[in-house]
Amino acid sequence: MTVEKILAISGKPGLYELKVQTRSGFVAESMIDGKKITVSLRSNVSLLSEISMYTYTEEKPLVDIMRAIAVKENEGQAISHKEDNAKLIAYFKEVxxxxxxxxxYPSDIKKVLNWYNMLQQKGMVSKEEPKVADAEVVKEEVVKEVKAKKEAKIEKVNKKDEKEQKPKAKAKK
Structure with a gap:
């Protein structure tokens, strides 16, 4: 399952695919209707690969939960997220x-099932274990990009400070 560049954006329905990073944020494409949107760095954004759910023993990564649903459904559609809460809870207990x-909460279960069905329609779910090396490489690339942007901003601020600190030359009379 390749969810390293799949995003959940707070306040926006569905999932988004990260397309390109910009100076002030990034461009993402909706997996529902294919529309591209710009998202600022101030928005609350979560990578699907970083989300996990609570169990009694540990936090289980969302990717593992979706893989369990894929195994249960033989990579087919899961039940609708619009079913009543009792059905959703019973289904999720099986997974x-x-x-x-x-x-x-039931709202969390609805979200997971909705996301799973969205990814399944795009052919992005799989019963196979993810290639850890690929996920780590993508994560390292994203971290490098963020660090480079921060360093560029710091350098820009430092240059601006240097210009302001130099005294202006006085004209001779």
Missing amino acids: LPDYDEDRV
């Missing part, structure tokens, strides 16, 4: 029997 019922 992840030890999830923490006190900290994982």
Whole structure:
């Protein structure tokens, strides 16, 4: 499952695919309708590969949960996220029997199933284990890009400070 560049943006429905980073944020494409949007750095954005859910023993990565759904459904569609809460909870218990019922709400289950079905329609779900090296390489690239942008901003600020500190030459009379 390749979800390293799939984003969930707070306040916006569905999932988005990271297309390109810009100076002030990035451009993402909606997986629902294919429209591209610009997202500022101030927006609350989560990478799907970084999201996890609570179990009684640990936090389980969302990728592993989606892989469990893919195994259960033989890479087909899961039940609709619009089913009633009792059905959703029963279904989710089959997928992840030890999830923490006190900290994982029906709304969380709905979101996971909606996201899974969205990714399944795009052919992005798989029963196979992810290639850890690929995920680490992508994560390292993103970290390098962010560090480079921060360093460029710091350098720009330092140059501006240097210009302001130099005294202006007085004209001779």
